[in-house]
Structures are given as structure tokens and as C-alpha cells.
Amino acid sequence: MRSDLFFLVCLAVGAAIFAAALALGNDYYFFAGYVVLQYVVLATAWNILGGYCGYVNFGSAAFFALGAYSTVATHKLFPVPIPVLVIIGGAVSGVVGFGMGYLTLRLRGAFFAIATLALAVVLQTLIVNWDFVGGSRGAYVVRPEAIAPFGSYIKYLFLIMMLLAVGAITVARVIERSRLGYGFATIRDDELAAEASGVPTLRLKLIATTISGGLMGMAGAPFPYYIGFLQPSSAFSLDYAVNSIAMPLIGGTTSWVGPLIGAVLLGSLQQIATVTISSAVNLLIVGFLLVGFVIVAPNGITGLVKKYIQHRPLGQVGPRRVDADADAPGRVP
Amino acid sequence: MIFSFDLLINAIVSGILIGAFYAAVTAGVSISFGILDIVNIAHPAFIILGSYIAYIVNASFGFDPIITSIVVTPAFYALGAGIYQVYYVSFEKRGQESLRGLAFFFGLLFITEVTLVLYFGVDYRYVEAPYIGPTWHVGPLDIPLRILMPCLVSLLLIAALQLVLTRTFIGRAIMAVAQDQFALKLLAVDPIRIKRIAFGISIASASLAGAFLIIIQPVEPSVGREYIGRVFAICVLGGMGSLPGTVIAAMLVGVFESLTSTFYGPSWAPAVSFGFLLLTLAVRPAGLLGR
Amino acid sequence: MSKLLAVDNLSKRFGGFVALDNISIAVNPGERVGLIGPNGSGKSTLVNCICGTLQNETGSVRFDGHLLDGRNAHQRTRRGLARTFQLPRPFASLNLVDNLRIPLLYTVSVRGSVGHSPRAVEGRCIDLLRQVGLEGKASRLPRELTQVEMRKLELARAMAAEPKLLIADESMAGLTHSEVEEILSLLVRLNDQGVTIILIEHIMRAVMSFSQRLVVLVSGRKVADGDPNDVVRDPEVERAYLGQ
Numbered sequence: 001m002r003s004d005l006f007f008l009v010c011l012a013v014g015a016a017i018f019a020a021a022l023a024l025g026n027d028y029y030f031f032a033g034y035v036v037l038q039y040v041v042l043a044t045a046w047n048i049l050g051g052y053c054g055y056v057n058f059g060s061a062a063f064f065a066l067g068a069y070s071t072v073a074t075h076k077l078f079p080v081p082i083p084v085l086v087i088i089g090g091a092v093s094g095v096v097g098f099g100m101g102y103l104t105l106r107l108r109g110a111f112f113a114i115a116t117l118a119l120a121v122v123l124q125t126l127i128v129n130w131d132f133v134g135g136s137r138g139a140y141v142v143r144p145e146a147i148a149p150f151g152s153y154i155k156y157l158f159l160i161m162m163l164l165a166v167g168a169i170t171v172a173r174v175i176e177r178s179r180l181g182y183g184f185a186t187i188r189d190d191e192l193a194a195e196a197s198g199v200p201t202l203r204l205k206l207i208a209t210t211i212s213g214g215l216m217g218m219a220g221a222p223f224p225y226y227i228g229f230l231q232p233s234s235a236f237s238l239d240y241a242v243n244s245i246a247m248p249l250i251g252g253t254t255s256w257v258g259p260l261i262g263a264v265l266l267g268s269l270q271q272i273a274t275v276t277i278s279s280a281v282n283l284l285i286v287g288f289l290l291v292g293f294v295i296v297a298p299n300g301i302t303g304l305v306k307k308y309i310q311h312r313p314l315g316q317v318g319p320r321r322v323d324a325d326a327d328a329p330g331r332v333p
Numbered sequence: 334m335i336f337s338f339d340l341l342i343n344a345i346v347s348g349i350l351i352g353a354f355y356a357a358v359t360a361g362v363s364i365s366f367g368i369l370d371i372v373n374i375a376h377p378a379f380i381i382l383g384s385y386i387a388y389i390v391n392a393s394f395g396f397d398p399i400i401t402s403i404v405v406t407p408a409f410y411a412l413g414a415g416i417y418q419v420y421y422v423s424f425e426k427r428g429q430e431s432l433r434g435l436a437f438f439f440g441l442l443f444i445t446e447v448t449l450v451l452y453f454g455v456d457y458r459y460v461e462a463p464y465i466g467p468t469w470h471v472g473p474l475d476i477p478l479r480i481l482m483p484c485l486v487s488l489l490l491i492a493a494l495q496l497v498l499t500r501t502f503i504g505r506a507i508m509a510v511a512q513d514q515f516a517l518k519l520l521a522v523d524p525i526r527i528k529r530i531a532f533g534i535s536i537a538s539a540s541l542a543g544a545f546l547i548i549i550q551p552v553e554p555s556v557g558r559e560y561i562g563r564v565f566a567i568c569v570l571g572g573m574g575s576l577p578g579t580v581i582a583a584m585l586v587g588v589f590e591s592l593t594s595t596f597y598g599p600s601w602a603p604a605v606s607f608g609f610l611l612l613t614l615a616v617r618p619a620g621l622l623g624r
Numbered sequence: 625m626s627k628l629l630a631v632d633n634l635s636k637r638f639g640g641f642v643a644l645d646n647i648s649i650a651v652n653p654g655e656r657v658g659l660i661g662p663n664g665s666g667k668s669t670l671v672n673c674i675c676g677t678l679q680n681e682t683g684s685v686r687f688d689g690h691l692l693d694g695r696n697a698h699q700r701t702r703r704g705l706a707r708t709f710q711l712p713r714p715f716a717s718l719n720l721v722d723n724l725r726i727p728l729l730y731t732v733s734v735r736g737s738v739g740h741s742p743r744a745v746e747g748r749c750i751d752l753l754r755q756v757g758l759e760g761k762a763s764r765l766p767r768e769l770t771q772v773e774m775r776k777l778e779l780a781r782a783m784a785a786e787p788k789l790l791i792a793d794e795s796m797a798g799l800t801h802s803e804v805e806e807i808l809s810l811l812v813r814l815n816d817q818g819v820t821i822i823l824i825e826h827i828m829r830a831v832m833s834f835s836q837r838l839v840v841l842v843s844g845r846k847v848a849d850g851d852p853n854d855v856v857r858d859p860e861v862e863r864a865y866l867g868q
Contacts, residue, residue: 056435058374104614109431110372111569115614117374118562118607125604136600179729186715186726192677193713195697196706198731198785202696238558242443249436254717284447291440294433295423 003174010166018159030158034226036267037161038219042240043247043259044168045215048175049208050245051253054188055105056113059120060244063093063213065235066123067220072133072230075141082160082222089221090214096123097213098206105205124236138231141224157222168215172256175211184208216244239283243267246290252302261301339473344595345588346474350484352587354549356580357487358542358560359567360494361535366565367574368511369528369535371420375438376564377557378445379536383409383543384458384552385449391460398460399486402544406537413536416441417529442557449554457551465548483545488580490541494534495576507531511574559603566610626689628653628820629674629789634683636666636673643669644680645844651789651822656815658835658852659824662864666844667824668710671791675707676700688788702731706787710794712774714766720777721762724749727785735786749784755810756780772799779807789820796827804830832856840864 021029042060049055067089074080074088104115128136143153150156175181183204186194191201224230243266251262266286273282297304358380365373386405387398424434465479498504509517510527517524546552563586568574571582586606594602629651636644644666651657661667672678674685676697685692692700706727715723728745753759756776758769766774779795792811796804808830815821825831831838831852838855840848842864848855855861 050432054432056432058439103611107614110366110370110435111614113372113435114374114562114565115611118566118610118614121559121562121607122604122611125601125607129600182718182722182726182729185717189715189717190713192697193709193715194726196675196677196701196709197727197781198698198701198734199726200696200698200730238443242439245436245439249433253432280447280450284444284451287440287444287447291437291444294436294440295419298423298427298433 003170003177006173007166007170010169014162014166018155018162021158022155027152027154030152030154031226032268032271034154034158034161035271036264037158037165038223039243039247039263039267040165040260041161041168041219042216042244043251043263044165044172044256045212045219046244047248047253047256047259048172048184048215049212051248051258052175052181052184052188053205053208055109055205055208056245057116057209057212058113058241058245059116059123060216061236061238061240062116062120062123063097063216064220064223064240065127065232066093066096067217068223068230068235069127069133070217071221071224072139072141075224076132076139082157082225086160086164086218086221090218093217093220094210094214096217097209097211100213101206101209105202105209120236120241124232127236128232134230136232138229139224140229143225143228153225157226160222161219164215164218169256169260171211171215172259176255180204180207242283242286242290243270246286248300250289250293250300252300254299255302258300258302265301340595341592342473343475344591346476347480348588348591349584350476350480350587351549351591352584353484353487353580354480354542354545354583355563355567355587356583357483357490357538357545359564359571359579359583360491360576361538361542362564362568363571363574363576363579364494364507364531364535364538367568367572367579368507369531370511371417371532372435373438373532373535374435374561374565375442375445376535376539377560378442379409379412379539380543380546380560381449381552381554381557382445383540384547385453385543386540387544387547388458388460388552391462392458395461397462398544398548399482399541402540406540409540410533410537413533414529416536417532420532421525421528442561446554446557453554455553455555457553458547459551460547462548479548483548486541487545490538491576491580494538497534498576503527503530562603562610563606566606566613569613570609626653627651627686628655628688630684630686631670631674632684632686634670634673634680634685636669636678636680643844644673647683647841647844647846649839649846649849651820653788653820654815654818655820656811656834656836657820657822658831658838659822659841660826660828660831660838661841664843665841665864667841668793669844670841671707671793671824674700675705675791698730701727701785701787702734704786704788705791706782706785706789707791708775708778708782708793708795710797712771712778714769714774714777714781716766719763719765720753720758720769721746721749723766723777724752724781724784727781731785752780752784755783757806772803775799776807779810783814787819789822790814791822791824793824794826796825796830808834828856 021033042064046057046060049057070089070092071085074085100116100119104112127133133139147153147156150159175184183199186197186199187201187204194201220235223235227234247262247266248259250266251260252258266289270282270286273285293300362373362376365371365376383402383405387401390396390401391398420434420437424437464482467478469476469478469481498508506517506522506527507530510524517527567579567582567586570585571578586609589609590602590605593605627650631647631649634644634647635642647670659667669678673680676692676695676699687700687703687705690703715726725745728748750759750762753762756779758773758776758780761769761773766777769777775795775797779792782790796807799807804827811821811823811834823831823834835852837850838848838852839846840855840861847860847864848858
């Protein structure tokens with residue numbers, strides 16, 4: 001099956017990137033690369049609910065933080081290898097995603113979006129007041145110096161995040177090509193008509209929030225090891241919310257390619273900018289890019305590329321699924 | 334937790350007073366979201382902007398922040414009108430306001446906050462005025478004037494807005510545009526122009542709300558974030574677009590927050606309004622077609 | 625003969641406004657029922673309540689022996705109820721074939737009556753498009769269609785759900801004489817294949833020639849229900865259309 005092949009190809013690409021980073025000989029590339037890969041997972045996860053279904057989640061940070069804090073909590077009880085922590089983090093976030101969806105998905109998209117913001121703040125307040133995980137004082141998670149056979153620990157973390165990124169992209173691609181993907185598209189286009197056509201919209205939306213939340217939690221699970229000292233303000237940082245929205249919107253929301261492009265481009269840009277300029281300016285750039293793209297190029301980079309391809313003289317037939325774009329005469333308010 | 338009648342009554346009263354201020358903060362969103370159906374989550378950012386403008390003028394020239402904010406209102410109105418125009422052309426016309434419109438305002442929120450951080454840093458800023466500092470003592474009540482003043486002016490602002498909405502042609506056109514754009518067109522009134530005016534008024538109110546805010550508490554750029562959920566919670570609770578409803582809902586939230594803060598500690602306070610919001614949204618019978 | 629659709633004492637209000645007032649309608653299997661009434665009389669509201677898009681306050685809806693109350697719209701569609709929307713609501717980001725694919729994937733295949741292979745589904749979609757004359761635009765997007773073509777797509781999508789009862793809500797608005805004939809003959813063909821049809825229309829000629837029974841709604845109340853020729857001569861119906 002093509003999806004299996006795709007997964008293997010991605011793994012191969014990932015391995016190649018890892019080898020290249022090894023060759024560069026500086027651990028910095030692994031630290032930076034980890035963050036970029038983390039964003040690949042977050043952006044892809046966000047896009048499953050936001051791009052495919054059209055439901056905007058402002059609380060990505062909450063799911064990410066849930067993953068991180070379930071690691072902290074588990075770590076305090078008994079030490080467990082990171083892959084297990086990833087599963088636990090994913091499970092916790094997935095369940096919360098399901099719960100949140102159940103509470104709010106019957107509402108219009110705008111209310112859902114606001115509810116996600118509210119949820120993020122409520123969760124943050126709960127964590128800040130929960131002393132077991134350190135509350136506002138923060139929690140230390142000691143990162144081992146090295147782990148065989150990878151050498152420095154960061155290489156191990158990098159590989160785990162690489163696997164997660166490959167997994168996330170594969171999941172997104174599988175969804176796109178399945179009946180679920182069609183269902184998601186109808187939810188985005190016209191929920192009323194979708195229901196009338198037999199699509200169980202609530203069930204599909206719950207699936208989307210669960211998968212999306214779960215993936216974000218998985219991305220957050222290794223974070224305490226990466227950062228060493230976890231505070232609510234860093235786990236719940238608005239950066240995650242903005243980036244997980246900006247990256248898919250800039251890259252393109254209709255397929256798995258968009259969030260990948262957005263995460264790699266924007267993520268790398270920010271890593272470079274943080275080193276050369278201040279991190280506040282780099283966030284400002286993200287903000288401007290987000291607003292700019294959303295106004296000028298609503299279909300993102302992939303949209304621009306498609307437009308360019310479609311206008312070429314050889315007239316390649318455009319892909320089946322495109323964004324609902326400007327001036328749709330039949331569009332019903 | 335020490336329970337005393339004095340504490341209780343002070344908590345309730347200060348909750349009501351703060352609630353009036355919350356109503357002024359929410360009034361703009363009642364117009365933009367409650368009436369125009371535009372999810373402007375960047376509204377708190379404009380309020381913070383108003384706070385900083387009041388701060389600069391106050392720190393440089395010593396002018397009263399409320400007066401300053403009134404003077405600056407036309408500029409905020411123009412800003413609001415401009416933003417609506419961009420929003421309309423880019424999103425509303427194309428029918429993409431749900432995803433991209435939201436992202437647009439989110440981006441604006443972010444840009445505003447980060448720009449303020451770059452210019453002013455993350456230190457808390459405050460203003461000075463004769464009514465900031467003294468406290469009235471009325472029986473068991475301690476009423477800081479710096480809370481009472483904004484509360485009173487907030488109520489004035491809401492009353493003024495309500496008058497505009499119900500007694501003027503423009504105001505009624507704004508109420509009408511929410512219900513029937515086509516009918517408005519038949520009356521030779523351009524609904525887009527009406528919405529632009531309404532959105533301008535919404536942002537203009539943020540200028541005043543910003544002055545109130547910085548009188549009540551010191552401000553730094555990320556303070557706006559705690560108001561996002563609060564503002565939408567109050568708007569929804571208050572019945573979406575009803576200013577009187579907004580006042581009542583705001584005072585309710587204010588009192589609950591105050592009680593929580595007094596008896597459980599301030600670190601739980603943010604959860605109150607957001608919790609209110611989640612509860613309201615979960616219990617609300619709005620379906621896909623209903624409002 | 626048991627009723628296919630039985631609506632009993634159905635009422636719906638919006639705030640203080642009573643949109644539907646104690647409506648009772650029954651439809652027999654295989655029937656061709658016309659539903660007419662002035663604008664705002666509640667026809668679309670009735671359709672929305674029957675199909676589950678709106679919740680009625682009182683009364684019940686029985687379809688094919690099953691009580692539909694409390695069921696979602698998609699559950700009702702899966703039971704065999706299909707409808708078109710008065711203003712077409714196509715899936716804007718999917719091409720025509722994919723638009724029709726949705727009911728096949730989510731309604732018909734759930735019942736197990738079409739092969740699951742992509743080729744079978746695709747073949748069925750093309751076939752449906754051919755029936756409404758849209759085969760040539762199969763890979764286009766809805767925004768490239770004319771208003772008329774969009775109504776045909778709307779109808780095709782309802783047909784794709786292989787319904788037992790199809791409610792066609794003003795599918796012919798804006799069509800030319802020959803296009804109206806086209807849609808009419810399509811609906812008659814469908815009916816011959818066993819699909820019960822409720823036709824909501826303002827084009828009297830079409831309604832009269834198509835309906836075996838005519839129901840008239842005025843201001844949320846049913847004022848007539850019977851043979852089309854008798855109904856149109858009913859003085860109350862005349863008054864409703866000529867003004868009160």
C-alpha cells in the first residue's frame with residue numbers, strides 16, 4: 001500500500017537528515033532541529049482539526065503542555081523510558097481533546113475557537129496551582145548526560161521527535177486519502193449539507209479533536225527532558241498557539257504538505273532569528289507573516305505553487321481537492 | 334480561609350465596581366461580536382494599546398488618562414474602520430471569515446502585544462492622577478477611588494453607547510444590519526458602511542477602556558490575554574449584543590472573581606471567567622442553526 | 625397501506641413567532657405530493673423539522689415505521705430521507721464527482737448496497753451526473769457551475785443517497801421551460817423506480833402536472849390537502865394567494 005511506502009520513504013529521509021546533522025558535528029543542530037520537528041508535529045496536528053475540518057483551535061499550547069506535564073507527573077512517580085511517556089502524553093491529551101470536543105463541538109466554529117482559549121487558561125490555572133508538578137515554581141527533570149548508542153542525549157530526543165514528525169505526517173496523509181478526509185472536507189465546507197448527506201459530523205469532529213490533541217500531547221511529552229526545567233509559562237507559551245496556526249496557514253491547509261513546509265520554513269527562520277536578532281522581533285515576524293499570508297495568499301505556499309502550475313502552458317490538470325477560493329458565485333452565506 | 338463579614342461585603346462591592354469596568358471592556362465586543370458577528374479576539378490588545386497611550390501622555394505631560402483617551406478616540410475609530418475594511422475585503426466578502434478571519438485577528442493580537450513589548454519592555458506601567466491613591470471608607474467598606482472613578486465613567490460610557498444604539502439612526506441601522514442586510518439596502522443604506530462605523534465605534538470604546546484599565550491596575554503587554562476569555566464570556570452570558578445584559582453579566586463575573594480571589598487566592602481568579610465561559614457554552618442550547 | 629411519512633401535530637416557534645402550527649401530514653409510499661404555499665408560510669421550516677436540521681417543539685415525525693424524534697439529520701438521511709436545499713449548498717472545495725461521493729460513502733455504503741471499491745463508487749457518481757446532464761463537468765468545482773447547474777447538482781446529491789423519500793425544495797427555481805420539463809421527467813423517473821417524492825415549488829404548472837396530491841401551507845397552518853384540482857379551487861387557498 002502506498003501509505004506504507006510513504007512512511008518508509010519519510011523514515012529514510014529522516015535518517016538522512018540525522019546523518020547529515022551528525023556529520024556537521026555540532027550538537028546545536030540537534031537542539032534547533034528538535035524544535036523544528038516539534039513544530040512539524042504541532043502544525044500537522046493543528047491542521048487536522050483546523051485545515052481539514054475548519055475548526056480553529058487557539059489552545060494548542062494546552063495540549064502541548066498536558067503532554068509535558070504528564071511526563072513530569074509520571075516521572076515523579078516512577079521513571080519510564082521516553083517512548084512510553086510519549087504514549088502517555090498522547091493518551092492524556094487525546095482524552096482531554098475528546099472531552100473538550102464533546103463540550104463545545106455542537107457550537108458554531110467561532111464559539112469553539114473561543115472555548116479552546118478558555119480551556120487553555122483553565123488548564124494553565126489548574127497546573128499553576130498543582131504543587132505536585134511544581135506549580136508556578138516549576139519542575140526539574142534531569143536530563144541524562146548520554147545514552148548509548150546515540151551519544152549525547154539530545155540526539156536521542158531528536159530521533160524521537162523525528163519519528164513523531166514522520167508519524168504525524170503519515171497519519172495526516174492517510175486521513176486525507178480516506179473516507180474520513182472527505183468527511184472532514186464537508187464539515188469545513190458546509191456542515192448542514194454534510195449532515196443532510198449522511199455525514200455524522202459530531203462523531204467526525206470528535207475524532208479530529210482527539211487525534212489533533214493526542215498528537216500535540218505526544219509532541220509535548222519529551223519537552224521537559226529537552227528543556228530541563230519546566231515552568232507553566234514556558235509550557236503554555238503563546239508561541240505554540242501562534243506558530244501552530246501560522247505554520248499551516250502559511251504553508252497551506254489542504255494537505256499534509258502545507259504544515260510541513262510552514263513548520264520547516266518558519267521554524268528554521270525563527271531559530272536563525274533568535275540567534276541573530278531578539279526572540280521578540282522574531283515573534284513579530286511570525287505575526288506579520290501570518291496576517292500577510294492570510295490576507296494576500298489565503299491558500300498558503302502550496303496554493304501559490306498550485307496556481308503557478310495550473311497556469312503553465314502544458315496545462316496540467318489541477319488536483320481534485322482545492323481550497324474554496326475567492327468569488328464563489330454559488331457560495332451560500 | 335478566614336471568613337469575615339467585612340471581607341465578604343468588600344469582596345462583593347469591589348466585584349460590582351470592577352464589573353462595571355468589565356462591562357466597558359466588553360462593550361466593544363458586544364458590538365463587534367454580539368451584533369456584527371465578527372470574532373475580534375484582538376479587542377483586548379487595542380485596550381492595552383489605549384492603556385499605553387494614556388501612560389505615555391500621562392508620564393510625559395501629566396494629563397489625565399481619561400481625558401487623553403477621549404481625545405484619542407477618533408484615531409481609534411479610524412483604526413477600527415480601517416481594520417474592518419481590510420477584514421471585509423479579505424474575508425467577509427469571500428466567505429472565509431471563520432478560519433482566516435479568526436487567524437487574522439489572532440495575528441493582530443499578537444503583533445500588537447509583541448510590538449508593545451519591543452517598545453516598552455515587560456515592566457509594569459502605571460499612571461498618576463489625583464483619584465489614584467485615596468480610598469473612601471464607608472462603614473465596613475473600603476472603596477479605592479481608582480476603582481470607583483473608572484466604574485462610574487464606564488457606566489456613563491455604556492449609557493452613551495446604549496443611547497446611540499437605540500435613539501440614533503446610525504445606531505438603529507447597526508442593530509438592523511445584524512438582522513437584515515438586504516432590507517437595509519432597500520432603504521438605500523450601505524450595510525458595509527454601517528458595519529464599518531460600528532466596528533470603528535467598537536475599537537473607539539477600547540481607547541476609553543484602556544484608560545480605565547491602567548487607572549485600576551498597572552499594565553504590561555500580556556495583560557490583555559486574561560481579558561480575551563473574560564470579554565467573550567461576558568458577551569455570551571449577557572445575551573450577545575445587549576448592553577444592559579452585558580452590564581449584569583459583567584458584574585456577575587466581577588463578583589465571582591472577587592469572591593474567589595478573596596477566599597481562595599488570586600491565582601485561581603483567571604479560571605473563574607474562563608470557567609464561566611466554558612459552562613455557558615456547554616449549557617447553551619445553540620445548535621447549528623440557532624444563535 | 626402504512627404511511628411512509630407521518631407528521632403529527634408538529635409545531636415550531638422561533639421566539640414568539642409561530643412558524644408551524646400543529647401540522648399533520650401523511651405520505652404514502654410511492655406517492656407524488658406537492659407542497660405549496662406563499663413565501664414565508666413555513667414550507668422550508670417543515671422540511672427542516674422533518675429532516676432533523678431543526679428541532680420541533682411538539683409533535684412527532686414517523687418515517688418508515690420508525691420514530692424520528694431526537695434523531696440527528698444524518699441518522700434520518702441514513703434511514704432513507706433525502707432533501708435538497710432551497711439555496712443550493714454544494715461542498716465548495718470538492719469537485720462534482722466528490723460531491724456525489726459523500727452521500728455514497730456515508731449513507732449508501734453504510735447500508736451496504738453499493739460496492740466499496742472506489743471504481744464502483746466513482747462509476748455510480750458519473751452515472752448520477754449523467755442523469756442530470758452534468759457529466760461533462762464532472763471534475764469541475766461547484767463555483768464553476770451556473771445557478772441552474774447547481775440546482776441539478778443539489779438534486780443529484782440527494783439522489784445519490786438512494787432515498788426512499790426525496791424532498792425537492794424549489795429545485796426548479798430559475799429554470800427555463802425545457803429545463804423544468806427535464807427535472808420533472810427526472811423526478812417522474814425516480815418515482816417510477818419507487819422513490820416517494822414531495823415537491824415544493826412555486827411553478828404551478830409543474831406542481832399540477834406532477835402531484836397526485838396537493839398540500840397547501842399558509843402562515844404555518846395546513847389549509848388544504850387533497851386532489852390538486854379540488855385544492856386549487858378551494859376558496860381559502862385562493863384567498864391565501866391573492867392576498868388577505
